[in-house]
Amino acid sequence: MSTVIKGARPYGEGDPVDVLIEDGVITGIGTVQAPEDAEVIEANGQVLLPGFVDLHTHLREPGREDTETIDTGSAAAALGGYTAVFAMANTDPVADNAVIVDHVWRRGQEVGLVDVHPVGAVTVGLKGEKLAELGTMANSQARVKVFSDDGLCVADPLLMRRALEYSTALDVVIAQHAEEPRLTVGAQAHEGERAARLGYTGWPAAAEESIVARDCLLALHANARLHVCHVSTSGTADVLAWAKDRGTKVSAEVTPHHLLLTDERLATYDPVNKVNPPLRTESDAEKLRTALAEGVIDCVATDHAPHAVQDKDTEWTAARPGMLGLQTALSIVAETMVRTGLLDWRGVARVMSERPAEIGNLADQGRPIAVGEPANLTLVDPDAEWTVRGAELASIAANTPYEGMRLPGVVTATLLRGRLTARDGKVC
Ligand SMILES: NC(=O)N[C@@H](CC(=O)O)C(=O)O
Numbered sequence: 001m002s003t004v005i006k007g008a009r010p011y012g013e014g015d016p017v018d019v020l021i022e023d024g025v026i027t028g029i030g031t032v033q034a035p036e037d038a039e040v041i042e043a044n045g046q047v048l049l050p051g052f053v054d055l056h057t058h059l060r061e062p063g064r065e066d067t068e069t070i071d072t073g074s075a076a077a078a079l080g081g082y083t084a085v086f087a088m089a090n091t092d093p094v095a096d097n098a099v100i101v102d103h104v105w106r107r108g109q110e111v112g113l114v115d116v117h118p119v120g121a122v123t124v125g126l127k128g129e130k131l132a133e134l135g136t137m138a139n140s141q142a143r144v145k146v147f148s149d150d151g152l153c154v155a156d157p158l159l160m161r162r163a164l165e166y167s168t169a170l171d172v173v174i175a176q177h178a179e180e181p182r183l184t185v186g187a188q189a190h191e192g193e194r195a196a197r198l199g200y201t202g203w204p205a206a207a208e209e210s211i212v213a214r215d216c217l218l219a220l221h222a223n224a225r226l227h228v229c230h231v232s233t234s235g236t237a238d239v240l241a242w243a244k245d246r247g248t249k250v251s252a253e254v255t256p257h258h259l260l261l262t263d264e265r266l267a268t269y270d271p272v273n274k275v276n277p278p279l280r281t282e283s284d285a286e287k288l289r290t291a292l293a294e295g296v297i298d299c300v301a302t303d304h305a306p307h308a309v310q311d312k313d314t315e316w317t318a319a320r321p322g323m324l325g326l327q328t329a330l331s332i333v334a335e336t337m338v339r340t341g342l343l344d345w346r347g348v349a350r351v352m353s354e355r356p357a358e359i360g361n362l363a364d365q366g367r368p369i370a371v372g373e374p375a376n377l378t379l380v381d382p383d384a385e386w387t388v389r390g391a392e393l394a395s396i397a398a399n400t401p402y403e404g405m406r407l408p409g410v411v412t413a414t415l416l417r418g419r420l421t422a423r424d425g426k427v428c
């Protein structure tokens with residue numbers, strides 16, 4: 001089975017080249033001799049990138065298959081340019097044991113559109129009381145590499161310390177949803193002028209920053225790896241810079257929505273904008289963009305969070321937090337980081353593919369576009385634009401905050417181990 005991508009610009013650099021792929025591996029770059037029966041993808045000078053890796057996706061299977069399944073979520077991922085996603089553990093039942101994580105992994109392989117790596121829960125039932133069997137999940141068929149109670153914070157410092165200590169022996173990473181629960185009781189929106197005016201209980205920046213600071217110190221002393229989920233405040237970026245400076249093995253992600261959107265959106269009262277952590281201020285968003293460009297924040301992760309209409313399209317305080325992200329991530333990164341000159345396409349490859357693959361410990365993802373490397377690839381038309389329509393996205397749920405927005409950057413093809421998984425907006 002061979003494929004040739006004609007006239008692509010790897011990392012958006014240099015003159016267009018042809019890329020030959022045979023048996024899932026890149027076997028030629030430049031002027032290549034393609035077999036007659038090779039599948040041809042005309043790239044017309046489009047940007048070729050390593051396939052994207054999402055460290056933070058909610059696929060809702062098992063338990064809420066009315067909002068997303070591994071099948072529909074995989075389709076959204078492939079269309080968004082992803083070749084691997086990490087599916088969060090806050091399903092029902094919780095992915096806190098080998099049976100569930102193996103189901104998620106196997107189902108992902110059956111669907112075959114993207115590698116679905118299950119995230120294992122840190123604590124049994126996400127209850128924050130006792131550690132789940134991290135070792136059993138790490139050694140299961142799914143080979144769990146990332147553990148998180150995401151949705152909830154591992155708030156007990158002793159439990160968090162133990163999890164970090166265990167993680168070193170297993171060579172896995174603990175991903176923390178940094179939210180001090182005592183500081184966010186009833187919290188609805190970023191604590192500031194805008195929430196105050198609407199009478200919403202505030203979600204203070206310190207609820208995030210205090211946990212990130214604490215966990216960085218715990219990780220440093222345990223010589224363990226820590227990953228910080230969905231960084232949302234400028235203060236967290238400062239804490240991360242300080243911790244990295246001191247040699248802490250900490251990595252961090254930012255979501256597309258925290259790069260673009262702010263709590264100005266509260267004025268619409270539309271719960272599509274409700275998310276955890278909440279949308280912050282313009283100066284926070286600006287700081288997150290520079291922190292991402294400078295590597296203080298390592299990567300972009302979607303926190304793709306599908307919700308049913310009845311759980312989302314309600315009065316603000318009753319609505320579930322979270323928004324879709326897989327199919328819009330590249331465009332939001334193009335809008336906030338590339339158009340602004342903060343990142344070039346090589347930088348996009350770093351924050352959407354290479355760094356997340358390293359953090360998630362995936363040997364075959366985020367690899368260089370070079371002969372002998374696995375053909376996990378994404379082709380992007382940097383000049384094209386599209387208009388977001390929630391109803392047209394592959395997810396079952398439609399809770400996108402970008403409804404009706406015209407965005408730059410279109411994913412035109414995704415290849416998983418040399419096989420087309422998405423082409424011109426359609427799943428293959
Ligand atoms: N981000 C959200 O607002 N919601 C996530 C949970 C989470 O990421 O904390 C969800 O599972 O819906």
Ligand SMILES: [Zn+2]
Pocket residue numbers: 150151152177229230276277
């Ligand atoms: Zn979270």
Ligand SMILES: [Zn+2]
Pocket residue numbers: 056058088150151303305
């Ligand atoms: Zn999440």
